[in-house]
Amino acid sequence: MTRRLFVINPNAGKGRALRYWKLAEAELHKRQIVYDCFMTNAPGDAVGHLKNLAGFYDQVIAVGGDGTIHEVVNGIVQTGAKLGIIPAGTGNDFAQYLNLNGHFDPVRSVERILQNQSVPVDLVCMQEKVFINVAGMGFDAAVAADVNRSTFLKKMGSLGYVASVMRQLPGYRPGAAMIEIDGSKHHFEDAWLIAVGNGGVYGGGMKILPQADCRDGLLEVCVVSGISKLELLRVFPKVFSGSHVRHPAVKMFRGSEVRVISKANLRIHADGEIVTRVRDTEPEEFQTDEKFKILPKAIDLLV
Structure with a gap:
């Protein structure tokens, strides 16, 4: 018998996750499916709960947004559990990227999950954690932080990200950065944003990395x-169509290891969640020094 755990973030999507879970739960009862569920109460709950249960579940299904998926991934990586998704957040960017069949219908999502069909997908290692979709540094991280701390912007959905861009742009100053990709160095005097991704969509539907696989x-x-x-x-x-890549100010690269160095203290987000930078106690010449490494076929995704 497949051991399933549903991880629900009741606050995701302005309460949509809780509504979707009730519909999914009714479908599970109708089909007489045995399962467990865990309702999060605060950021970090899912990671801690899942690490305490490492290896027990065959499937762990995130019911929420990209932040919920981010926590579940960090809780089950290297445990052998398959990742399932019932998208119910504000942006649902990773689900949009995957183009999950019926991904806004919780009943169809349950049907898909119960088929137990999966494909191996990559993860990205950054600091002591992993992420599954996109990390951003600079202006887009400032926008993500603005949206995350504003209940009003969150309620606006994808329009909240657009509103935050307009709000953050007047006072933002780009900074110099060096980006090393598989040993090849690229220097930028005024980098507005640097996006590093495994998936291709963030910020409520922006196709920042349209060629990502x-x-x-x-x-x-x-x-x-x-x-x-x-x-x-x-x-x-x-950026909503992915055609921004044709502009001369936009440079696209590809590689398995990426390092970003800057004297500026660049904000960073991963899967839309603001990341607290790990620092040594000694003063550093560079305020930003982040490394990203692809982890091929690191997790099985239910499709």
Whole structure:
């Protein structure tokens, strides 16, 4: 018998996750499926709970948004458990990237999960954690932090990210950065944002890395540099179709290991969650020094 655990974030998607879970639960009862569930109460709950149960469950299903998926992935990596998703968050960016069949219908999501069909997908290692979708540094991380701390912007869904871009842009200053990709160094004098990804969609539907493939064993990198605020505003809408990559200020790279160094203290998010940077006690020349490494076929995803 398959041992299943559903991890529900009741606050995800302005309460949508709880509503979706009730529909999913009714379908499970109808089918007489045996399962366990865990309701999170605070950030980090899912990771701690899952690590205490390492290896017990065959499937762990995240019911929530990208942040819930992020926690579940960090809780089950290297345990052999398969990852399932019932998208019920604000952006549902990873589900959009995967184009999950009926991914906004919890009953169809349950049907898909019960089929137990999975594919191995890559993860990305950063510091002591992993992420499954996209990490961003610079302006997009400032936007993510703004949305995360604003209940009003969260309630706006994808429009909240657009509103935050307009709110953050006037006061934001880009900084110099060096990006090393598989040993090849690239220097940028005024990097607005640096996105490193395994998936391709973030920020409520922005196709920042349109060529990303979470099964190819490679990271996709997008750097926006050398552009005025006015031109950035003009180019910004194109990110929703992925056509921003044709602009000369947008540089795309691919590799298995990425390092970002900057004298500026760049904010960073992973799967939309703001990451607390690990620092040594001694003063450092560079305020930002982050390493990203692809972990090929690190987790099985229920599709």
